[in-house]
Amino acid sequence: MIAHNLLYIIYFISALLFIGATQGLATPKTALRGNNFGISGMVLAVFATLLVLPTRNDLGILLFGLLAALVGVFWANKVQITKLAQMIALLNGFGGLSSVLVALAQLVGGKGYSFDLALGITAGGIAFSGSMVAYVKFQAPNFLPDQFVKLRHFITILSFAATIFFWALFAVYHQTNALLMLSAASLVFGFGLTFGVGGADMPIVISLLNSCSGFAASAIGFSFSNIVLIITGAIVGTSGLVLSHKMTKAMNKSVSQVFFGGGQNKQKLAQTNxxxxxxxxxxxxxxxxxxxxxxxxxxxxxxxxxxxxxxxxxxxxxxxxxxxxxxxxxxxxxxxxxxxxxxxxxxxxxxxxxxxxxxxxxxxxxxxxxxxxxxxxxxxxxxxxxxxxxxxxxxxxxxxxxxxxxxxxxxxxxxxxxxxxxxxxxxxxxxxxxxxxxxxxxxxxxxx
Amino acid sequence: MTTLFLISIFVLSCLIGILIAKDVTPALHSPLMSVSNAISGIVIIGALSSAAYANGFNTQEIISLFGVFFASLNIFGGFVISWRMLRLFKKRKEK
Structure with missing residues (x-):
């Protein structure tokens, strides 16, 4: 019980450090300190977790965690500053993917129906596939064929309907298979949503996807009753929403215009003498x-x-x-x-x-x-x-x-x-x- | 912990997030996104627990380990990128 309470306190401190990190980014003077707060919070939470966990699979955890750390540090150090936007999109996608994987692992491990896991899968799936589309758009703008762009509303609506359907199926029948289908539908939904978005709207989409992966982490937090996940996910989620709201205001657009509008009158207007x-x-x-x-x-x-x-x-x-x-x-x-x-x-x-x-x-x-x-x-x-x-x-x-x-x-x-x-x-x-x-x-x- | 308690924590955190992000200067929007992206890798806690409580080397374990991998990539990549960006802003201030 003492260990449990101590862990709770450590998690709470780490959540406070994350709040401090975001707060620090308000001005250039405190920004670097904010980043350090973020790192400290992460180190604290991860070590505390590693200490209290049963030591059954330590080797695998260390291997996977450290390998990713090496790849991440090396890669982020090498990438050119001009390619930052796609790098952030890619990393954000990985965060979303991780939420999906955790939720799936929980279900495979025998955890029954839960609203939080379904939510984590949906938000994480959208964040993952959406970020991948954004990444591809940055790297190779002409890679995605035009025929797909025309079909995108169809894909979006269909996958959205599928997402809702599998949610209902999962809630009623509590079947793991429904959840696998839900993951697939969410991935396609994220894909359809971001697919037709024009380059100028990218700042809005990138911060919305960021927000999605935050809320996914929060949802996973509910399933583990873990406050640091809930608090951090909520802060990331809302700050992403605030940023995209600022961006939509700067463009005088609504979010639905970003995802569903644009692109139609291209040919008509481009002609001029x-x-x-x-x-x-x-x-x-x-x-x-x-x-x-x-x-x-x-x-x-x-x-x-x-x-x-x-x-x-x-x-x-x-x-x-x-x-x-x-x-x-x-x-x-x-x-x-x-x-x-x-x-x-x-x-x-x-x-x-x-x-x-x-x-x-x-x-x-x-x-x-x-x-x-x-x-x-x-x-x-x-x-x-x-x-x-x-x-x-x-x-x-x-x-x-x-x-x-x-x-x-x-x-x-x-x-x-x-x-x-x-x-x-x-x-x-x-x-x-x-x-x-x-x-x-x-x-x-x-x-x- | 009751669900209601967790929900109230969530709602309060959302309010804090809105209040903080509202005042961020436009020049720092990119770093804010980058840092918040890095800390969303906190989902690694879930992946770690999920991996540790698996019964031996089974499907749950394998999926969780990949969860650990991608979350860790998100964390380390994210913090390094943010640090590189923020250093640019700091240098200019000292001049």
Whole structure:
């Protein structure tokens, strides 16, 4: 009994450490401490558990646990900062998978029907397959064939119905087989849900999947009557929900629009007879060095080409050699995960006080001589403010069009993920620079 | 422990989660996701218990051990990634 109470107290302390970890991430000053709190909480909970467990299968546990630890540390150390988003998606999927496996193991081991296990399987399964789809979308955007995308609503609805059906079957007949089918249905459901999601909506989806794996852990916690699992899972789950709520607000979208809308009017809108003006890096260099204020707007294209270091160099030359003020403008949903651009700019050691968020920078575009848009599209689309028929209408955007001259770096003349045509490309003061974001930026630097 | 007690713990934790995440500065959204992703690997506790209470080397044991494997991967990978990200933010502050 004493050991039992002690374990309870240790679990509670570790839960408090996890709360402290999340709290620490509120400001950059305390963020690293937050991460250390998280690690301490984990070490405490795992060691306490290992100490009280019967020593029957220690060797297997240590082998599997340590092998994964080695793989995880090695891998996470090696991955490039520009590939963070997919790495986080993958790891999140593994967390979800683990919840599914624990629930299945409990059932195979003879534990009868429980609501918590079914819930753990569903949430974990969605987190796992959804994250895998997200990962594949990042790694190979064209890997998933278009035919599937057309079928996705069908797949989603069917697998959702199947999920409900097996829940009911399991609840009534308490059969393990029903639960195996439930796992399969949840996996397909997660797959169908994330399958058709456009790249620009990824920040919302990634944080929702994160939330799912948290709630899955919480559900498993109910089955073990374990408070550290319940508390931690709930905090992860709700913080994921809060993040995705912030993201949907930044895009003026509802969650159902993210999963079920989009993609339909792509062909219709992409056609236009207007011609965009193409410019050269030398022109851009000339206008930038004679400017008073240059605002750089990064998007996913910067992440793909890893252009953040070149941008840092560009900003440095403009400021020191030509005394131009340089600012960076960040849209909340630029990139593929919440806060994606901030991390990349931090990696290039670009000063904090030069980086501005949507509402803080928008008034500055009026006085800017040059806006340099690096691989961003939808987040600069003025149609979001003016054209009610645009799929982006209502989304807060960066007022790039107010700058005297706008340079757009793009790989091709295509539309953004929303499929909406960006009228800014054809505006009087817009110049296109086609090519890889990093290469184009380096060519501008060479001309300075 | 009664289910009602556990449910109240759950609801209170949800409230704490909402209150904390609400105030996170946008620049740290990615690290927050990464850290919370790493700590959701706490499900390893469930996997460990499940593996330890298996009757010998049976199906339950094997499935649980894979649970341990993936949760551990989630934890270690997650904390290393978060640490790498947060170090970037810290360096810049000191300058």
């Amino acid at each position: 207007q011609i965009a003006k193409v410019s050269s890096p030398a022109d851009a260099a000339f206008l930038m060095q004679n400017a008073n204020l240059v605002i750089i707007v990064p998007g996913y294209g910067m992440a793909v080409s890893g252009a953040q270091h070149a941008l840092k160099t560009l900003a440095g030359i403009l400021e020191n050699k030509y005394h131009v003020r340089v600012k960076f403008a960040i849209h909340p949903v630029a990139g593929r995960m919440p806060g994606h651009m901030n991390v990349l700019l931090a990696e290039a050691k670009i000063d904090y006080d030069k980086v501005f968020l949507l509402d803080d920078i928008n008034p500055d575009f009026e006085t800017a001589d040059v806006a340099y848009v690096v691989g961003a599209n939808d987040i600069t689309n003025p149609a979001a403010k003016t054209d009610p028929s645009s799929p982006l209408f209502g989304m807060p955007v960066l007022d790039v069009f107010k700058a005297k001259t706008v340079f757009f770096v793009k790989r091709s003349s295509g539309t953004g993920y929303s499929g909406a045509q960006n009228p800014l490309f054809f505006a009087e003061n817009t110049m296109m620079l086609y090519g890889d974001a990093k290469k184009v930026t380096e060519e501008i630097i060479a001309d300075l």
